[in-house]
Amino acid sequence: MVPELVDKYVFLLQTFVEAGGRGLSLDEISSRWMSRYGEKYPRRTFGNHRAAVEEVFGVAITCNRSTNRYYIDAAESAVDKREAVEYLVNTFTVNNLLTLGKQRLSGRVAVEDIPSGQKYLTSVMQAMLDSRQLTIGYRKYMSDETETRHICPYAVKEFEKRWYIVAYSMDADALRTYAMDRITSMEMTEDTFRMPEGFNVDRLFENSYGIYLPEGEKPVLVRLKATKREAAYLKDLPLHESQLIEEETPEHTIFALRVIPNRNFVMELCKRGGALEVLQPQELREEVKHQLETALQSYV
Numbered sequence: 001m002v003p004e005l006v007d008k009y010v011f012l013l014q015t016f017v018e019a020g021g022r023g024l025s026l027d028e029i030s031s032r033w034m035s036r037y038g039e040k041y042p043r044r045t046f047g048n049h050r051a052a053v054e055e056v057f058g059v060a061i062t063c064n065r066s067t068n069r070y071y072i073d074a075a076e077s078a079v080d081k082r083e084a085v086e087y088l089v090n091t092f093t094v095n096n097l098l099t100l101g102k103q104r105l106s107g108r109v110a111v112e113d114i115p116s117g118q119k120y121l122t123s124v125m126q127a128m129l130d131s132r133q134l135t136i137g138y139r140k141y142m143s144d145e146t147e148t149r150h151i152c153p154y155a156v157k158e159f160e161k162r163w164y165i166v167a168y169s170m171d172a173d174a175l176r177t178y179a180m181d182r183i184t185s186m187e188m189t190e191d192t193f194r195m196p197e198g199f200n201v202d203r204l205f206e207n208s209y210g211i212y213l214p215e216g217e218k219p220v221l222v223r224l225k226a227t228k229r230e231a232a233y234l235k236d237l238p239l240h241e242s243q244l245i246e247e248e249t250p251e252h253t254i255f256a257l258r259v260i261p262n263r264n265f266v267m268e269l270c271k272r273g274g275a276l277e278v279l280q281p282q283e284l285r286e287e288v289k290h291q292l293e294t295a296l297q298s299y300v
Contacts (some may be wrong), residue, residue: 005126005129005186006038006122006126008049008127009049009052009053009129010038010210011094012053013047013053013059014059015029016061016070016071016072016091017072019071022071022073023064023067023069023071023263024069024071025068025069025070026043026046026068026070029041029046029070029234036231050070052129052213055129055195056081059072060072063122071191077207077244081172083266088180097163100148102127110263117297119180119296120162120163120180120183120186121180123186123188124153124156124165124180124186125156126188127153127188128153128154128156129191130188130192131193131194131195132155132188132189132190132191132192132193133150133151133152133187133188133189133191133192134151134152134167134185134187134189135148135149135150135151135187135194135213136148136149136151136178136183136186136188137149137183137185137186138178138182138183138184139182139184140178140182141182146184147259148227149169149171149178150169150170150171150213151165151167151168151169151170151178151258152167152168152170152193153165153166153167153170154166154167154175154195154196154199154201155199155201155204157177157205157211157212158200159264160210162179162180162181163179163181164177164178164179164180164211165178165180166201166204166213168193175204175213176213176262177211177212179211197277204239207219207258207259207260207262208259208260208262209239209240209259209260209261209262209265209268210262210264210265210268211264212260212263212264214260217260217261217262218260219242219258219259220259220260220261220281220284221256221258221280221281222256222257222258222259222261222278222280222284223246223254223255223256223258223278223279223280224239224254224255224256224257224269224276224277224278224279225252225253225254225276225277225279226251226252226253226254226255226275226276227252227274227275227276228250228251228253229275230272230275231252231253231255234241234253234255235253238257239255239257239259239265239268240257240258240259241258242256242257242258243255244256245258254279261281261283261284261287265290266284266287266291267291269284269288270288270291270292270295273292
């Protein structure tokens with residue numbers, strides 16, 4: 001089950017996502033709250049929850065003073081934010097529904113399993129909400145030994161069916177990412193932390209790909225030639241937010257994007273095989289070629 005406080009934040013977000021641009025009055029919010037939790041919803045409590053939702057989810061619940069109605073602002077990048085919120089809300093909601101309605105839904109709903117999300121995601125979210133430090137047992141992918149880490153959880157990030165914690169490591173005195181499925185234990189401490197001013201996890205990774213933290217590398221211009229079929233997939237689900245169409249013919253499409261070509265990005269290109277060709281830069285082209293030739297040797 002989702003911890004009570006996190007469940008309430010998720011419910012509040014879900015309520016406003018469903019309300020759309022018209023928003024809700026405080027009476028309407030209170031009525032929905034009463035129906036869900038069977039308790040009154042004081043204005044002060046709602047104000048505290050609004051502040052917490054903005055801090056953790058990055059979404060402001062705005063009040064239109066002329067109508068006294070509250071809503072999620074549709075201006076600027078709020079649409080993208082709402083989509084991100086819906087994804088996170090659905091992660092919590094679907095897991096809860098599948099747990100509570102397992103008997104009735106058995107054999108009728110198929111979702112991809114993300115074990116780390118079910119086990120630790122809500123605990124991390126609670127620590128983020130309370131600005132509390134965590135002590136975790138962590139096992140690296142290339143080691144069987146478990147190490148104790150002391151972290152300040154700044155954000156969570158999902159990538160390829162895995163949840164990651166983006167945190168300040170007290171031990172390394174630097175930002176680090178931790179795969180939740182490599183965590184063997186987790187304890188919330190009494191120690192608190194202060195978020196860096198202006199921190200935004202999306203901006204942190206805006207030039208990167210996957211979960212590799214940029215460490216001084218600069219994004220480069222990458223040009224990719226895709227077959228007609230592969231281009232259709234890339235148009236619907238771009239590799240990176242900077243992706244643009246540079247050239248399009250009946251047979252192929254050339255995409256251009258600016259990104260740091262880290263290992264995650266190289267592996268993503270490799271898995272598309274001959275449907276995607278790296279045209280530029282030459283260093284990236286050679287690396288992808290090397291990885292594909294190495295893989296081919298396993299089948300010779």
